[in-house]
Amino acid sequence: MSTATGKRTSAAAPPTRNTIQRALVLEAVRSLHNHPTSADVYDVVRAKHPNISRATVYRNLGVLANRGEVLRVEVPNGADRYDFFNEPHYHGKCRVCGGVFDIDMPYQENLLAQVVDSYGFTIEGHEIIFDGVCADCRAAAQRG
């Protein structure tokens, strides 16, 4: 929010620049439709821009996530995943291969209403991660 004078009131976000690296990171996330990790993104970007560093990829994934241009999926016991943002949705994590998969389920707006006591914790959002086995790993297990 800005004041009448145009000055920022607090926590002013610095202006951002358009660098090739940033563009390539965004392009990579958009091209990868399998919840890529930062390492996946790094690999794709490096194909076009071999000198990019991991730090730059991490930093850009961070600013893109803050801007809302990509969605960061924080996975318990695993690398963060990224997704080109559509709508809030849920994910499953395969206990065999560690892969992350979309779970199509309506956004649970009524969850908060079911909270009995949060002990002073102010709830601002939620994440649901399903535990299970992905199609490929299930098939592999079937084969023995």
Next chain:
Amino acid sequence: MSTATGKRTSAAAPPTRNTIQRALVLEAVRSLHNHPTSADVYDVVRAKHPNISRATVYRNLGVLANRGEVLRVEVPNGADRYDFFNEPHYHGKCRVCGGVFDIDMPYQENLLAQVVDSYGFTIEGHEIIFDGVCADCRAAAQRG
């Protein structure tokens, strides 16, 4: 499952021993009611048994979690937390201090029924992590 000869058929879990270290780790988790990390447990155990190593704490937290004697709470972007197991329940993670807190809400048995499509992913369980601010950090922010 065992055969008539007493041999294990598959994936035999090895017999476990009762070591002081294991007992101390369990005792520590039971004494700490604030979702301790492995580091917290390590600190408590080391007070009584200074020579214990971090590796032993990790290994014992692992076997105790597998046995169901403690509950492991896997937190996105943070160290695992442990809890003396009561019932499946949910947690909030403070976006300010990173602390983990219980959220009292009935177990959502009907979640699965709301899944529209899991794209071949076999769901075996779920975890809900609320995002928000804990009471202490909220109070601190209020004070400015």
Next chain:
DNA sequence: ATAAATGCAAACGTTTTGCAGATCT
């Protein structure tokens, strides 16, 4: 006696950070 468990140290995977230099605006 034997297999499990320990302690140590080193390695691991992921992410962050300090800093000098390059680059966008």
Next chain:
DNA sequence: AGATCTGCAAAACGTTTGCATTTAT
């Protein structure tokens, strides 16, 4: 010009693992 951004290397963080030794059974 000036701040942002980059690349590099190092460090931070949480956790796992190899190995020789100890210990419970």
